[in-house]
Amino acid sequence: MEAQTLESSYRILAVDDDQNMLTLYRDILCVEGDEPAALEILAAGGELPEFDLSPLPGFDLAFAEGAGEAVGLVKKSLKAGEPFAVILLDIRMGEGPDGVWAAEQIRALDQDIQIVMLTGHSDVTLRELNLRVPPAERLLYLQKPFRAQELRQLAFSLCSKWSTEKKLRELNEKLMVMVEDRTKKLSETNLMLKQDIAERALVLERLSASEERYRQLFDDDITGNFLADPEGAILACNRSFARMFGYASPEEARRFNVLALEFDNFQAESLQDIVFQRRKLENFEARFKRANLPPVHVVGNVAGSFDEAGALVEIRGYFFDITGMKRLEEQLRLAQKMEALGALAGGIAHDFNNILGVIMGYAEIILDTSGEGDPSLERKIREILSAGSRARDLVRQILNFSRQGAQEKKPLKITPLLKETIKFLRSSTSTAIDIRQSILTEEDTVTADPTQIHQIILNLGGNAAHAMGQSGGVLEFSLVDALLDERAVEVHPDLAPGAYLRLSVSDTGHGMEPDILGRIFDPFFTTKKPGEGTGMGLAVVHGIVKGHGGAILVESEPGQGSTFHVFLPRTASLVQEEIAPESFVPKAGGRVLYVDDEKPLVDVAMDLLKSLGFRAEGRTSSVEALEAFRRRSKDFDLVIADQSMPNMSGLELAKQMTLIRPDIPVVLATGFSESVSMDKARSVGVRDLLLKPILKQQLAQCLARVLG
Numbered sequence: 001m002e003a004q005t006l007e008s009s010y011r012i013l014a015v016d017d018d019q020n021m022l023t024l025y026r027d028i029l030c031v032e033g034d035e036p037a038a039l040e041i042l043a044a045g046g047e048l049p050e051f052d053l054s055p056l057p058g059f060d061l062a063f064a065e066g067a068g069e070a071v072g073l074v075k076k077s078l079k080a081g082e083p084f085a086v087i088l089l090d091i092r093m094g095e096g097p098d099g100v101w102a103a104e105q106i107r108a109l110d111q112d113i114q115i116v117m118l119t120g121h122s123d124v125t126l127r128e129l130n131l132r133v134p135p136a137e138r139l140l141y142l143q144k145p146f147r148a149q150e151l152r153q154l155a156f157s158l159c160s161k162w163s164t165e166k167k168l169r170e171l172n173e174k175l176m177v178m179v180e181d182r183t184k185k186l187s188e189t190n191l192m193l194k195q196d197i198a199e200r201a202l203v204l205e206r207l208s209a210s211e212e213r214y215r216q217l218f219d220d221d222i223t224g225n226f227l228a229d230p231e232g233a234i235l236a237c238n239r240s241f242a243r244m245f246g247y248a249s250p251e252e253a254r255r256f257n258v259l260a261l262e263f264d265n266f267q268a269e270s271l272q273d274i275v276f277q278r279r280k281l282e283n284f285e286a287r288f289k290r291a292n293l294p295p296v297h298v299v300g301n302v303a304g305s306f307d308e309a310g311a312l313v314e315i316r317g318y319f320f321d322i323t324g325m326k327r328l329e330e331q332l333r334l335a336q337k338m339e340a341l342g343a344l345a346g347g348i349a350h351d352f353n354n355i356l357g358v359i360m361g362y363a364e365i366i367l368d369t370s371g372e373g374d375p376s377l378e379r380k381i382r383e384i385l386s387a388g389s390r391a392r393d394l395v396r397q398i399l400n401f402s403r404q405g406a407q408e409k410k411p412l413k414i415t416p417l418l419k420e421t422i423k424f425l426r427s428s429t430s431t432a433i434d435i436r437q438s439i440l441t442e443e444d445t446v447t448a449d450p451t452q453i454h455q456i457i458l459n460l461g462g463n464a465a466h467a468m469g470q471s472g473g474v475l476e477f478s479l480v481d482a483l484l485d486e487r488a489v490e491v492h493p494d495l496a497p498g499a500y501l502r503l504s505v506s507d508t509g510h511g512m513e514p515d516i517l518g519r520i521f522d523p524f525f526t527t528k529k530p531g532e533g534t535g536m537g538l539a540v541v542h543g544i545v546k547g548h549g550g551a552i553l554v555e556s557e558p559g560q561g562s563t564f565h566v567f568l569p570r571t572a573s574l575v576q577e578e579i580a581p582e583s584f585v586p587k588a589g590g591r592v593l594y595v596d597d598e599k600p601l602v603d604v605a606m607d608l609l610k611s612l613g614f615r616a617e618g619r620t621s622s623v624e625a626l627e628a629f630r631r632r633s634k635d636f637d638l639v640i641a642d643q644s645m646p647n648m649s650g651l652e653l654a655k656q657m658t659l660i661r662p663d664i665p666v667v668l669a670t671g672f673s674e675s676v677s678m679d680k681a682r683s684v685g686v687r688d689l690l691l692k693p694i695l696k697q698q699l700a701q702c703l704a705r706v707l708g
Contacts, residue, residue: 009058010159011082015070015102016090016118022063025088028148029059029155059155067093067102074106074113084113085162086155091119100124103133112165113138114158120144224298224319230312232259232272244321245288245296258315261286261298275304276312285322297326328493330518352391353671354598357693360388361604364696368611392693409548411571414444414453414479414501421457422477429465432472440480445571446501452544459541460505460564467509467562478504482567492567494551499570506563512556520554541566590637590707591615595625595653596669597645605640608696612703622648626656633661638707640690643670651684658685665706669694 014025062077062084064070070089077083087106091099103115115138117129130136142154224241228234234254242253259271263286274281280303288296302317363384370377418437426435446453457477464475482502489495512520521542545552549569556562592614594605602618609616617636619625622645629636639657643650654666668681669690678689687706690698 009060010085010155010163011060011062011077012155012159013062013064013070013073013077013084013087015064015067015087015099017065017092017094018090019065021090022065025063025151026061028151029061059159066095067097067099067105070102071105071109074109078110083110085159086114086116088116088118088155091117091124092121100129100132103129103139107133111138112162112169114140114162116140116142116154116158118142118144118146224300224321226258226317226319228258228315230272230315232257232315234258235314241319244298244319258302261288271302271315272312275302275315279304279306281317286319294323296321297323349671353692354601356388356391358598358600358604360385360392360693360695361601361608363388365604365607365611368696388693409447409449411445412448412450412453414446414448414503414568415439417450417454418457418477418479418503421454421461424458425461425465425475429475430468430470430472432470433465433468434472434474436474436476438476438478438480440478441501443481443570444479444501446548446568447571448548448568449544452548456541456544456566457503457505459538460566463538464505464507464509464562464564467507467511469509473508473561474506476504476506478502478506480504481570484567492551492553494546495567500550500567501570503566503568504563505566506561508561511558511560511562513558517554517556521552589613589615591617591635592703593625593629593636593639594618594641595622595639595645595650596620596642597622598642601642605694605699608694608699611696612700614703622646622650622653626653629657630660633657633664636664638665638667638703640667640669643668651681651686654681654686655684667702667706 012029014022016022016025062073064073070087074084074087087103089099089103089106093099099117099119103117106113107115115133117124117133117139120143126141129139129141133139140154140158142151222240224238224244226234226237226241234256237250237253239250242248242250245253245256247253247256261271263271263274263284280301282301283299284302285297285299287298298319299322300317300319302315304312305314305316307313363381367378367381367385370381418439422435422437429435461475461477468475480502482500484492484495484497484500486497489497520538522539542552545566545568550567552567553565554562555565592609594602594609594616595618596602596605597620599620602620606616606618617628619628622641625639625641626648629639639654641650641653645653648656650668650670654668657664657666662685664685665687666685667688667690668686669692671692678686681689688702690702
């Protein structure tokens with residue numbers, strides 16, 4: 001095996017705010033052979049050993065005294081096509097960003113560079129560096145002071161590693177080109193081979209048609225092969241064909257008629273006409289409807305046999321069952337539709353929240369200022385607030401559907417909640433409905449939001465009761481364990497293998513037609529009469545279940561009732577925490593800067609803050625708000641900023657303001673609690689979140705929490 005070829009020179013970047021260290025790097029790395037090691041030994045009074053005099057590659061050094069300058073040199077080297085192999089990077093810098101920041105930036109620019117972090121202190125651990133500057137195999141940590149020979153040997157080893165990896169990548173690229181070329185040639189050869197095989201098969205078929213026909217029909221069980229007379233009656237078939245269409249054996253399958261197949265693309269023609277006109281039909285799709293069973297979808301090839309007079313003698317061909325593929329396509333279509341509707345619902349909810357904020361905010365202000373002078377006016381305003389609350393609840397349903405609403409998930413036992421909901425349904429539904437329950441599990445713990453789980457049970461139970469109406473029937477709830485393995489999740493592609501709880505809600509109502517069944521989870525779709533429902537119930541249930549990592553499946557036939565199966569991931573243990581409610585009393589007298597790009601919302605907030613005893617200043621531009629805060633940062637006790645603003649979001653504004661004044665409390669206003677990570681918000685100085693629409697009591701509680 002040949003020795004590895006070394007490059008003549010490697011590029012190394014040394015970064016240190018100490019000019020003496022940069023000089024030391026140059027002295028160590030820019031001398032020839034083992035001179036630095038020899039100098040060390042002589043200085044210590046030792047004897048010189050025999051050094052390896054084989055030539056080693058040289059080092060082309062570049063220097064930087066700051067993190068920003070180092071990042072700039074790396075960018076320049078990459079643009080010029082002359083990347084650095086190794087960077088020697090001091091962790092501590094005198095001014096500006098430190099070495100860890102520079103390492104993060106450089107790693108983002110160049111994934112292949114070898115980084116050596118040097119420091120005389122131990123305040124930054126190797127674990128922290130590995131987390132911030134991955135991957136670990138291209139990051140070393142070297143403690144100062146170090147030996148010259150140690151640094152030179154380390155630099156040579158890392159450069160050799162860098163060079164080897166570079167050559168390996170180049171080799172892989174060449175190999176991929178070769179593989180693609182060979183694959184192309186192989187495909188061309190395979191195509192020619194297939195053509196030759198097809199021609200040979202045709203010749204063999206003409207020479208021994210009878211023997212070939214029966215061998216293919218009865219020995220090959222991969223596809224459903226058949227032979228039929230001109231009227232479509234099956235003369236012969238294999239076991240796969242019989243199973244495909246629901247028969248126990250090929251003998252029973254002779255009752256089947258291929259003319260019963262339905263074609264989407266040939267609605268005006270029968271299979272007999274198609275075969276007679278086209279002689280051969282390839283790669284067509286068809287379906288066969290079965291009584292009380294889902295249809296069978298197939299794709300196949302069919303050809304006709306003709307006598308010398310041109311009359312059709314036989315119809316032969318084969319089918320491949322694609323029913324499972326069609327089911328997956330339908331599930332994908334549904335998932336894409338629900339995703340699109342979820343995005344639309346979230347956008348509508350965002351705008352609607354802002355409108356509700358103005359309506360309900362001014363209604364509260366008018367209610368506070370009207371006093372007891374006009375009872376009729378007070379009643380009307382309270383009706384406005386009540387209607388606004390219902391609209392706000394509808395917005396929350398929309399957000400739950402799109403999985404953007406707040407979810408306070410915790411370990412929860414479903415059985416008590418299920419029994420409580422059943423008790424409520426018994427008192428609110430017709431006495432003609434027999435409500436039953438079957439709980440066959442003791443490990444009924446899931447990580448969930450109890451309010452939303454209650455909403456699932458109530459929605460499904462209410463829909464089932466409505467489906468049975470005054471005539472009554474049986475409404476049954478069951479809770480059982482469901483352990484799904486790899487094979488089971490093929491039927492339930494929305495689920496991962498594992499332990500689940502299956503909540504099933506069954507009724508003996510009128511059931512659903514297939515076209516209705518495919519739309520029941522669409523928002524605002526309903527079969528109820530006007531005034532009986534909004535069409536959001538099942539859409540919200542679907543969104544909640546998805547948000548909890550589960551899935552919902554439906555079984556229904558017209559006149560046979562319906563069953564909804566809800567799968568929720570099971571949790572191993574239950575830890576309950578009781579949190580005592582807090583009473584909030586706002587401390588008035590401070591000055592608040594309120595920032596929102598919607599002027600009506602700013603006006604409402606100003607009035608609400610003033611009614612709570614605060615002095616308020618409003619801004620509709622985050623950029624203008626930042627400039628005002630930069631000039632008069634001491635004039636404000638609190639900043640409330642909307643998250644979704646042009647030019648600068650609420651989080652970015654909070655970050656900039658806390659850089660100017662670290663102790664300033666910032667509250668973030670948002671319509672989607674899940675759109676903002678609280679950990680990220682706290683890291684930039686955000687103290688609390690306000691969910692829109694903002695009402696007076698909600699605002700007062702927030703001010704009390706933040707300002708004490």
